[in-house]
Amino acid sequence: MRRTITGFSNPTVKLLKSLRDKKHRRREGLFLAEGLRLLTDAREMGRLPQMLVMAQGRDAHPLLAALEADVMGAGGEVLETSEDILAKITGKDNPQAVCGVFAEFDTALSTIARESAPIWLVAQAMRDPGNLGTMLRTGDAVGAGGLILLDDSVDPFSVEAVRASMGAIFTQKLAVARWEEFLPWLRSGAGQLVAASLREAVPYRGAPYAGPCFIMVGNESRGLPEDYEMACDLRVTMPMKGRADSLNAAVAAAVLAYEVVASLED
């Protein structure tokens, strides 16, 4: 179905705008993703939006035409609207010319096939959606299987997290679990749990990494709880040559992940 919407008070506009709030995303089971590149990534991964929202007066593009055709073919809806309304929906002053509304994924731990990838990233009580999206993006780059969010982490389906993931929200698996659920699951199969730590740790370079390797980072202010660290199979230290005693969480995950990639390939 194809429609044109011109009014700010249109109920669909209100619904789409409400998806900026976690509460409404959860209730509707929907989230927003912006930009032709990201939507094309999703499409090539077999994920089509239920609704495609496009700016009137946008430039024609073969990938956009392909996307439109696929969404229509799958029984989805295509909306045309003004750039002002798109800006209101996405909360961005200069919105991308197209955005899509997707059904949220199943984030149960049981959807993770651990043997399908040599690396998995794990984040505990992550607060910053930019860090979360960046971890997904890094996971894509290092060939990780996905990201497991522990305890009370920020919502991975927020516009900010999806944006920072640069499309990796569609290529990486995503699971949400409490530690009490995660640890027994991890121990029910193969998997090495690794964290950066100052407690009984070995240098991160040359450490005995083994796949599937689960690289865990902690909350941005508090780091990992001590018992989480002590439950790890391997604790590693990274050089900290200055006054700071920690790295940004997404940075620490990336430096470790690239080391694990190199180590597993040797």
Next chain:
Amino acid sequence: MRRTITGFSNPTVKLLKSLRDKKHRRREGLFLAEGLRLLTDAREMGRLPQMLVMAQGRDAHPLLAALEADVMGAGGEVLETSEDILAKITGKDNPQAVCGVFAEFDTALSTIARESAPIWLVAQAMRDPGNLGTMLRTGDAVGAGGLILLDDSVDPFSVEAVRASMGAIFTQKLAVARWEEFLPWLRSGAGQLVAASLREAVPYRGAPYAGPCFIMVGNESRGLPEDYEMACDLRVTMPMKGRADSLNAAVAAAVLAYEVVASLED
């Protein structure tokens, strides 16, 4: 001097609040930094705020008492105010109990002593203050000398950048320059310019790094201009195993910097 301020319309409150805008920071030559830990880092680096702003009813702390004494001793001002007014000044709902007003540093390229550190980070047209602060924080961790911002980068003295730096704004040197100024400066002495690139590049692991090594990353959306890449002494590639063709800029800088640290120490 010590004062207590209770009114939102007090001119000092208005001045402090205005420092959230780059225009006002530049006019006043001042910036804000929050939190006892960060202010203590600054003090231990010999940087005292001109003005210290503290919440009434804060917990006593020996480091805060030391800071207060030093600021008073140096002829600075100590202000006490309500938590509400602190929240208004810093733009944060739950503000830290203390913040300081610092004179902006001299960011001329001529203040950089390149031989004083084995690594320097360089960011071109960086747009995100969180990425900028994260690069300063990473620089501190890897023992870099500082961060050089090229072309139209976001302001390093914004509250967000200072916050993300976790105090490294005070431990890292900071320079701001245009490419046309940076390249001749670089070539006037020792210095290897390195960037992640897909053009005639070698694998980033085992590449022939040499100090002082200048690690350059590009704008978050566009990457580095081609001529900047071609002016590098060394172009390196990092594995990209997924669909994405790039990493977050601060992540790329960190992964490269840790590789350079390890390489220079071998």
